[in-house]
Amino acid sequence: MKLSEAGLGTIRVNKLDDMYPAQDMLLQSGQLVQYGTGIFGYNNVTMLVKRNIERIIEECLNEAGCIEIQLPTLQPDTIWKKSGRWDTYVNDGTMLVVNSDRGDLCLAPTAEEACIEFMAEKLKSYKHMPATVYQIGEKYRNEIRTRGYLLRGRSFLMMDAYSFDTDLKGLEVSYSKVRNAYINIGKRLGIDLLPVIANNGAMGGKKSEEFMLVSAIGEDTILYDESRKIALNTEVLEKEDYEEYLKEEYEIEDISNLKTTKAIEVGHIFQLGTKYSDSMNIGFVDKDNTQKPYYMGCYGIGVSRLVAAIYENSVIRDEKGTAAGISLPEQIAPYIVQIIPKLDNKQKVKDAEKIYNEFEDKAILDDRENVSMGSKIKDCKILGTPYMIILGDKVEDGMAELENTKTGEKEIIKISQIKEKLVK
Secondary structure, eight states, X not given: OBGGGTTOOSOOOOSOOSSOHHHHHHHHTTSEEEEETTEEEEOHHHHHHHHHXXXXXXXXXXXXXXXXXXXXXXXXXXXXXXXXXXXXXXXXXXXEEEEETTEEEEEOSOOHHHHHHHHHTTOOBGGGOOEEEEEEXXXXXXXXXXXXXXXXOSEEEEEEEEEEESSHHHHHHHHHHHHHHHHHHHHHHTSOOEEEEOOOGGGOSSEEEEEEEEOTTOSEEEEEETTTTEEEEGGGGGSTTHHHHHHHHHOOOOOTTOEEEEEEEEEEEEEEETHHHHHTTOEEEXXXXXXXXXXXXXXXXXXXXXXXXHHHHXXXXXXXXXXXXXXXXXXXXXXXXXXXXXXXXXXXXXXXXXHHHHHGGGEEEOOOTTOOHHHHHHHHHHHTOSEEEEESTXXXXXXXXXXXXXXXXXXXXXXXXXXXXXXX
């Protein structure tokens, strides 16, 4: 991408939000555009970051044997009334409802009902299971209290998956497969996704775990023992039978050594059991030729929330501890290098074009005129590019200054060696 063609202009960032500096940078630099409370548009870099996260999620779920589908986000009230959740969601104001002369519809806040309807014709017999399907798409919730920009919006991108089994034992196997896929997703993204014992809440079912990033800006409080890799949401302690629940489902008897910390929830997985197949009266024919309900699992990842969490986790700070930019993880950065040549030096411009062409679509060339070298260097860090290449007066022809934007480490390197070094 050439910045002269990106429509960014001169980037000016002032008085960043202390709690969410990365997303404030995105807004002030035009990488995010806010249309209303909790409603955002994505510019090129943030859109590609989101897409790379989606790709990693898809790859890990596919490796776990999950099948991708696509469900409608505009759904009729009839399927929600089957499960008994229409009145609940409408009355508490969560659901965005569309009234029409052909019936009432909603913008889906989740998709259990739609997925059961989708799979009912395909899973009529025990012979057709187990099966786990997933989708990545927009969800809509009329959040009373939006928070943290992309962390809690009214429109948000979500991966939701659903497993179908004939019995509890099968459900536990499917649940374990998706759980392992989540851990692999964290590794591929370069982040520590922590499984946290959770309360099922309104979703119902037997067992659930949240996947969280430990962070000072998190709105959840968890109890965590890093040495034993045990964590639980403090909401679990609100259950009357929490001690029995922890012992029976997780084999945990002592939580006295767990320490309190804040965390961001980016995913949640549930063993739903037969709750929704019972309420919607949908199931399969078992070996004994009797009708049985599906044993379901439900699995979600807030993709846009994950974008926000990774951005906030990628803030770089100056000597005073003030947020000075962003350095994205290489696993998800759409552009690996940003090239800054001195434009009044023809050789430097020629060298910059050479490097740019070598990296194809993985490089940004800052060819904007009437913008100082100092401003361009600051802008590189605002855009989150992991490496910066400067072609200025400090280096001889054929050489460049290569900087790791996360660590600030710099070295003078031959232009011919740059690609090989960064590929390694």
